[in-house]
Amino acid sequence: xxxxxxxxxxxxxxxxxxxxxxxxxxxxxxxxxxxxxxxxxxxxxxxxxxxxxxxxxxxxxxxxxxxxxxxxxxxxxxxxxxxxxxxxxxxxxxxxxxxxxxxxxxxxxxxxxxxxxxxxxxxxxxxxxxxxxxxxxxxxxxxxxxxxxxxx
Numbered sequence: 572x573x574x575x576x577x578x579x580x581x582x583x584x585x586x587x588x589x590x591x592x593x594x595x596x597x598x599x600x601x602x603x604x605x606x607x608x609x610x611x612x613x614x615x616x617x618x619x620x621x622x623x624x625x626x627x628x629x630x631x632x633x634x635x636x637x638x639x640x641x642x643x644x645x646x647x648x649x650x651x652x653x654x655x656x657x658x659x660x661x662x663x664x665x666x667x668x669x670x671x672x673x674x675x676x677x678x679x680x681x682x683x684x685x686x687x688x689x690x691x692x693x694x695x696x697x698x699x700x701x702x703x704x705x706x707x708x709x710x711x712x713x714x715x716x717x718x719x720x721x722x723x
Contacts (some may be wrong), residue, residue, distance in 0.1 A: 577715040585654040586708040599638040602674030611652030619644020633699035639675040648678040
């Protein structure tokens, strides 16, 4: 599999497990700010993320949202990156409770590969639960590290 390992796109300071947000747009802005802080995107990418959220909800189920920019925002991407922000109190995402946001920055069509890798993790309710309740960056890394014996 030639996909980039998710963990290689995730800096330790990009894992923030004790955030609060007033609404989903605040949560998306915080993901965008974390991507800017990681040096992965220009400020304008945050606007593209908000634009995407206005058009289509990035809620994917299991208490998780995956905010990312629009196609027009891809020129604001300096390098592919992920951020993981946990909102222990939850965020109302159009009637769904979200406790984890995985922000994505990817140039070109990189979003698709990253989204499919994340979906594999999130479609496993046990792994999604572990992500929602993670209290350390080590736990997040362990969940995002592909295991070779995943044929259950």
